[in-house]
Amino acid sequence: MATNDQRPAAKASPERSSLDSGPRFRLLVERSSDVFYRIRLTPEPVLEYVSPASQAVTGYSPAELLDDPTLWQELVHPDDRALIPDGAFIAAATADELEAPVVLRWVRRDGSVRSTEHRSAAIFAEDGALIALEGVARDVTARITGEEHVRAADARLRDLLSGIDLGALVLDRSGRVEFINDFLLGLLGRSRDELVGQDWIDFAIPEDERAALRETFAAALASGAGAGQREDGIVARSGEGRRLLWTSVIQHDTDGRVVGLAGIAHDVTEARRIAAEHARLAAAIEQSAESVIITDPATRILYVNRAFERLSGYVSSEVVGHTPRILDSGVQSKAYYDAMGAALAHGVAWRADVVYRRKDGSHYRVSSVTSPIWAVDGSITGYVDVGRDVSHERELESQTAQLVRERALITDTLRRLPSAGNPEATAELFCRQVASLSDIVVASVLGFESDGAASPLAFVVPGSPDAGLRRFTVERSRYLHGRSAAGPWVSEWIDDPTHPYADIIRNLGVRAFAYAPIQSQGALHGLLAIASSKPDGVARLSEQLGALVDFADLAGALLGRQLADRGVARRMHTDLEGVIEKRAFAPVFQPIVDLRNGLTIAYEALTRFADGAAPDRRFGDAAAIGLERELELATLEAAIGAARRGISRSKFVHLNVSPELVLPGTGLGELLRDVPHRLVLEITEHAIVRDYAAFRTGIAGLGRPVRLAVDDAGAGFSSLRHILELEPAFVKLDISLIRGIDRDPAKQALVAGMRHFARTTNCRLIAEGVESEAEAQTLAQLDVRLVQGYLFGRPAPLSPRSTQGREGSGP
Ligand code: C2E
Ligand code: CA
Ligand code: CA
Secondary structure: OOOHHHOHHHHHOOOOOHHHOOHHHHHHHHHOOOEEEEEEOOOOOEEEEEOOOHHHHHOOOHHHHHHOOOHHHHHEOHHHHHHOOOOHHHHHHHOOOOOOOEEEEEEOOOOOEEEEEEEEEEEEOOOOOEEEEEEEEEEOHHHHHHHHHHHHHHHHHHHHHHHOOOEEEEEEOOOEEEEEOHHHHHHHOOOHHHHOOOEHHHHHOOHHHHHHHHHHHHHHHHHOOOEEEEEEEEEOOOOOEEEEEEEEEEEEOOOOOEEEEEEEEEEOHHHHHHHHHHHHHHHHHHHOOOEEEEEOOOOOEEEEOHHHHHHHOOOHHHHOOOOHHHHEOOOOOHHHHHHHHHHHHOOOOEEEEEEEEOOOOOEEEEEEEEEEEEOOOOOEEEEEEEEEEOHHHHHHOOHHHHHHHHHHHHHHHHHHOOOOOOHHHHHHHHHHHHOOOOOEEEEEEEEEOOOOOEEEEEEEOOOOOOOOOOOOOHHHHHHHHHHHOOOOEEEEOOOOOOOOOHHHHHHHOOOEEEEEEEEEOOEEEEEEEEEEOOOOHHHHHHHHHHHHHHHHHHHHHHHHHHHHHHHHHHHHHHHHHHHHHOOOEEEEEEEEEEOOOOOEEEEEEEEEEOOOOOHHHHHHHHHHOOOHHHHHHHHHHHHHHHHHHHOOOOOEEEEEEOHHHHOOOOOHHHHHOOOOOEEEEEEEOOOOOOOHHHHHHHHHOOOOOOEEEEEEEOOOOOOHHHHHHHOOOEEEEOHHHHOOHHHOHHHHHHHHHHHHHHHHHOOEEEEOOOOOHHHHHHHHHOOOOEEOOOOOOOOEOOOHHHHOOOOOOOO
């Protein structure tokens, strides 16, 4: 408990103090929840008295506070310390402004913050000098945090309203703008200064709407009731009008008096414009002379127009919800619908003359275009079919004229056809379109390989399921290939049991085939064939031959690239198989040298191909066509065989392997199992390891210890993660980092960084492609000890000499 005795400074003060008053008053002070205090100001502010309530505010008892009379200053929140001793705290007291309290924050012993409101009085010496402060402090923490919450919530709301893509407006009860947000100002093209305080209706509302709105506003204020929605126009500075959809509430003060109105507005200008446009379009479609059918993606009818109703004899309600099949006359084949479906699925508009059945059973003919309807996100949301009644026109047209039209329509569709994922899929799509020619029972594309072998890419029988792809005999292939050189032809079908599709052809009663070569850029890729089962098939197909040649040209454009690529891949495959089978390669070895003593510690096995192909290209090609594993195993076997015979067992042998080869089941384990050398597997950094866990399992399953090296580090593929995951014994710095390192501070810095990284991850660096003394010296300075490169030895076949270990260079 604080007593006067514990305040020696106070005894020495001559001035009169209210805190020295009688015992009753003292009791009050000591029991009050307010903190009473006295601070002596000269020579520096020290606490002379504080009442027990200080404990609650600061966590310190009066005794503790008085024991260290400047401690109180340290307890003042750092942000408020400026208020003492020369700041507002004392100024307020000297001005005797008891009514304008100062608020100070205190950091309590437990770290929490309290706020106190101070009212103090100044004590002056006889000579008029200010010597002390006496005051009372009240804990107002609860009040202040409460106010802060409200303020913060207010600020957040205001933030929201300012940033939002909606208009926000507050009007006072006379209709003047109190608050307006940026979005609304943006719509008006005006600044806040122009608007605040203005009459909203006069300022922003189109003249012809003002009177009505004023009435509504007055009525709303008068009724004082709730929220409402309405749409109003506004006029921007530019004179441009916009439509806003408002949701507003009448606002009241705490006594329930109406103070004004607050509203949030959507800009619906664009939506209204689109709606108006839709209405216009809908009217146009409704009144169009052409029949219009709109369906959903599942081809259920959503809408038909009046022209459709007139033509078909159906009323809208009878067809909506059905598919257009209800109009099927039986005149179009299933192939027709298949082809149409395929074209639409690929986003290609379908044009054709179609015969539909009326409600009364009679037929009518329309020239129709069916197109997909695209959504903004690129998906198909439905189809629209626009048809012109051509029943009368067609009756007058000749048979040939109709054929010409039909071809033109099919050509048009084929021309827009995209190529599918592979030649077979593209050919299938193509044949479906071709098969929609009248009276065609087969459409087929076959491809020639480089040796002339023919294999079907598609064999489409309209209305039947996929016949599957069957191979042609060598004889027939040769015949078709030879015949193709002379251009298109038509031939009568003579039953041939060796034909792969003989059964189907027989069942269809085929009488004749027509063929047209598929070419692109002068190369023959295949044949397009169609068949007819009409008794006069040869004559009919002869008539179609011109169209067939046109279609084959389109097939060449569509399929040529795909088939050519496949040809290249096939050839590469054959070549590589030859290389592997004939072992047309040989291992070479390049020394890895310790710079400190010039000793060779290891050899890296590399491969040279007999035909001189660059090894990285050849391994890359092998990977591209799926022969990587075979080639790697074959070259590894050769390297291991040579190493056994020619490399001392004290050396490491480095082998290049792709990550896939390490996975279980490739045969790598068997190959490496009893190689006597210590082995290092170099995993190139370019080959992404897809699954590190599987990779580690593979390494563990090799059945012998191996070390790992990360190859080509720094070759431009992010690698630190790779290194961390693989935990290699060696990291090989790529030649691109080493080349000219003696003259390149950036490369030096990179290598120094890698050196540090290697040390912390406990692996060793090998610098690749060292060609000059200067590079070697710089590497030595950077503390990279292991090096490989032409300076120390080129990759070379093993000679007895190269196993001796001290040589510095190859042959
Ligand atoms: P790599 O594994 O990074 O092999 C190092 C390449 O750098 C070798 O090229 C080597 O001849 C070359 N080299 C070594 N020192 C120097 C030098 O001082 N200056 C220059 N300019 N080049 C130097 P190579 O033999 O043409 O092999 C190229 C890539 O082909 C190899 O890169 C490796 O990824 C792959 N490769 C070669 N042989 C095999 C093999 O048997 N199996 C596998 N999987 N890949 C191989
Ligand atoms: Ca390597
Ligand atoms: Ca390398």
